[in-house]
Amino acid sequence: MSLPETKFSLFKARVNEYIEAILPPHTAAAPRSLYEPIRYAMEGNGKRLRPVLLLLACDALKGPVEEALPAAAAVELMHNFTLVHDDIMDHDATRRGRPTVHCKWDNETALLAGDGLLALAYRSLLNTRSPNLPRLAQVFTNGIIELCEGQALDRDFERREDVTMPHYLGMIMRKTARLLSLCTEMGALVAAANETQVKLVRQFGEHLGLAFQIQDDLLDITVSQDILGKDFGSDVKRRKRTFLFIHVMTHGGVRDRDSLKTFFQKSAIAKADILAVQQIFYAAGAIAAAEVAVSDHLQKARHCLAQLEPAIDAAALRELVEMILKRKA
């Protein structure tokens, strides 16, 4: 195991310990009906990518990693708030290979558990001992607003025919990339980095996030359920305007475009349809284009790190870029 991977595991373990310690017990006074689904949502085999990213950014900038733990826990709690609520909105039945909260309990319980997760996220964040606390809270809050906007756009796009690549990129910037960039930015703020560093570290997080989401679009159609823990082709079933779909609609030939439209207009999409769509994505060059876009954003992410060196120790963040590039789930 390489050194950065060890650091990743170490930070992940610290995050999990810290989260475990701050979650309230479920008693009659602090009702089980609230805290049991909250604990359930926080268990499961989450990668803890976001809080670890925050700690790695803080560490790279020579900040106090232990002081960054409340903020790291906050982003993980907040991330799970979005997952629980998004799963209700998207009617998703499984998450990380387990029933989603609203399927294990019901929509009402999941809605309230999500609200509780967000409030607990703020409680954790406010335990950060940093003169930058008000700004940390602002970055965190603006990020949540953008996440809501991104989710609204994502849902809008499912019913729109005119979604372009710039629309799509604006949506995933809010829905996915902002969450990663707020992690890196908050890590830099706990580390009391200077403004140039904060900006570069935020941009690093944005490119990492854009790459991450485009790769997510790819994995949905190239990887089986066993690995990803969610349905193969779930984006197709939900008529999502992914990078792949938009690429075909923008750059594909008439036959591919018409064929794809036909599949997306079907009332029910079967496994065979998904495989056919997959073929179109390959044939029209959408898969290759997505792979290029992922590499491109990761290259830009690396470039941000290069500008920060040698003042910072970016080895672990570089390793993270490679991990994301190679991920299969």
Next chain:
Amino acid sequence: MSLPETKFSLFKARVNEYIEAILPPHTAAAPRSLYEPIRYAMEGNGKRLRPVLLLLACDALKGPVEEALPAAAAVELMHNFTLVHDDIMDHDATRRGRPTVHCKWDNETALLAGDGLLALAYRSLLNTRSPNLPRLAQVFTNGIIELCEGQALDRDFERREDVTMPHYLGMIMRKTARLLSLCTEMGALVAAANETQVKLVRQFGEHLGLAFQIQDDLLDITVSQDILGKDFGSDVKRRKRTFLFIHVMTHGGVRDRDSLKTFFQKSAIAKADILAVQQIFYAAGAIAAAEVAVSDHLQKARHCLAQLEPAIDAAALRELVEMILKRKA
């Protein structure tokens, strides 16, 4: 119109102006599908009781009312977040005489609009220029967590037979009273009040809130839909363990208890059933007991103010107590 009423109207107008100014526009970039339901939720004919209470508390303690506006807007935005989400959970169709957000749009849109309202609440709060900002955010956040706990308990109680008056009081302390006490406490914190004052003003808010909720239980069964803008007897229809129900179960005779249980176990509750339940509430002395409890908490609220005088100008807060005592909606 008395002087404090003028102050109430004045502060309410300032709150409405301020909220209008900070709500984002709805454009393609800041999606209509998010901001239209958010604006809708914030319109309607709300009393703005909570933000005005915050401003009145700040004003009574000789604090800068204009500096308290971001916090006042925050509590109103947050209050509306709870209303939008509670209405989904409770399947309520009307609110302030208008369709609820999830009925006008759908559950998914309302869920996301609620999330957005909470994030916008924090954005507003974080604009407060006060050295007490971290503590303001803590009081606000802990209040939201208690609100979630109160909502969970309220829902639990609908399915429980063993709810006692202490359980009930613990629930309404979280679900209703804490929101009012966080308003008074935050007003005091913006005013940079001393710890004794902060504590007394918080206790004032708690008693005001307890009185407010018990009176809400009363109004549900004693006032018609026209005035309250919600269904007559909606608590009965929902088998809510209100003050009235618990009083009968604790202090009522066997016949009243059995009779009430029978009504609450019916699969469908008709208007005639509600009127019969109303008769039991009167006959068993529950209405009278609730009226005594309301007076008692308002008296305690007044006592808190008396302890704060003459250092503070509590005239407007006293007037608010009388307004709550006399309210019919």
